[in-house]
Amino acid sequence: MSKSRKKKGKWKPAIEKAKIFLKSKKKESFLLFFLSLFMILCLSIVYAPKMHDRQNALNKSSDSLLRDDISSSSVMQKGKWTNTIHTERKEDEFINPRPFIDRYNLVDIRQDGNPLDSVGGRIYQELMERESADLAKIYDSTGDTPEHTAKLLGLKRSAILGRYNPQAAGQSPEQKNSWAIPYFKNIHYRYYNGDGKEIQESSNVKDILAMASVYTYQHNYLDEERFRAIVNELYTKSHSYSLSIGPVYYDQGCIHKDAKEEMLAEEAANTVAPPGGETKASEESKAESTSEKSSETATESKANQDTKATKESKQAQENKQTQETKSNQENSQKSNSGEAGESSSESKALPEQTEKSTENKENSASQNAELSASNLPKESKVTKETTGTKAEQKASSIQDQKNLPKNYCPGHVDLTIKITVVGFDDENGLRNIQLDSIKDLEEQDQKPGSRWHGWNDYTIAAVKRLKEQDWFKDYGLSISSVEKKSPLTEEEISSYMKDLPKDLSEERKALIHFALSSVGKVPYFYGGKAGVKGLEGNHFGATISSSDYKGRNRKGLDCSGFVQWAYWSSVDRSLDFASSTQELIGKGQKIKRSELKAGDLIIQPSGESHVVVFIKWTKDGKMLAVHENGTAGNISVDEVQANYPYYRSILP
Known part of the structure; x- marks a missing residue:
């Protein structure tokens, strides 16, 4: 038998079985099974890479994502950014890098340019500037007077009335209603989250943008109008x-x-007197003060007696009327002794009174005695008529106050500012806010084919990953990038200088001119101090690796650093290289608000501590001042209330 016949005989049974199978109904089941396997294989080939990329997006940090993407990494290293709006791209053009749920997708890094020119960059800048403007309004309100603030809050005038203060303008010892406390002693800032818990100063701009980015990614991340709303x-x-x-x-x-x-007394006490009462240190100080006054009175009395005895001895030898002189001196001694006793009683009574509405008759009588016109200094003719130096006028003012006890306090009042900033991680956080801007999508989100399933573990994790990224490194966005940097023109500087008094000293003019010339050129950086005079050599504006507490990463100055640098650079006054507003309090001479001249300092050492350089008064009664503005992020000229407790004159 030939080989071909043997092969046919071998396959004949298999062929017969195949014919029988095809004639039977089992062939339909086989075909369906085969088609199902084929479809599963095709789907796995198509969707497996997408699922793999999505999982990597959630598990990898932004740094690893950029390392995996070669083209993206090379662009990042060159510092190139895009200004292309996604909605203007060609239909067949792919986004590089591809959009991810945990990426700020509205900033595209494919092309050269400024990241702030992209859609996401512009929205980031708008939100940062809005936050800065709002904080500036809040901080400016702290420079208002207690009297005006009480009116805004609907409080009675009695809420800010203390004792007579001879150092405050407009107060009369006879008019109790004029004894309004002139400024806030301490300003307390309290930041709270959405749950009512106190937190450190906080910004929720990244929280908001991250949340909006994840939400729109699940809908249409290219919808700029929806994102902005x-x-x-x-x-x-x-x-x-x-x-x-x-x-x-x-x-x-x-x-x-x-x-x-x-300042030294406050630091020594190491505590602030609680509202409505006095600390233990205050009570101990009272006792010490009382004992000191008693010893001083006794010493003065003894000194007076010794002096009188000497005078009597001389007059006995030179004048025949020794007896009459001695008699007159004894009468004078008795009178002085009585006055000393009255002054001592005043010293004990004053610190213990608290101006309560429920005072008893004894306290009321004591108060009338201490605050009567005869015991309190009035504006003396000597002060009005004097044409002496500032030192002589200051000595005269202190002399006028000698009728007041040494431990006399006209009263203090504090301001508390409660700022609530709701974050994404709060239990009652951003995702619990009902938004009118997405109500029209609610019906669509309920359909089975919707990609949005609310704030679940998947979307919450994506927001957290996005907001914790380094946005300066990943997207070129930072607080420093939105700071206003608009230096004054020579014409604007000349206009300010023309408004200064003609008799202003040359040193003050030099200081103001230098400060105005620095506007917009030195970024705000918390704790920043100058290393040398002038702009050159300090490298202001350079990017530094360690950002300050608010995320600013441009080398610059804080408010006290600016003042010290301006005095040092313009008139060679280093101010002992003061490094804080507290240290500036002790520089120069203490002056009144009404005595301010261009170049003087106005200082708030507590709360949101700040210092500004006075330029002039505006028509609205506000100050025009130049300062390192933390909210604007640079040196600026602004109208401010600046009703701060300390006014210092350093230049002649």
């Missing part, structure tokens, strides 16, 4: 603040102290 509504509904004025309180005395002595 969500962002603005979230910001408006997640920010609020309120003001409250504490009760009037008194300390161990400050009327006879200059600014530096007040």
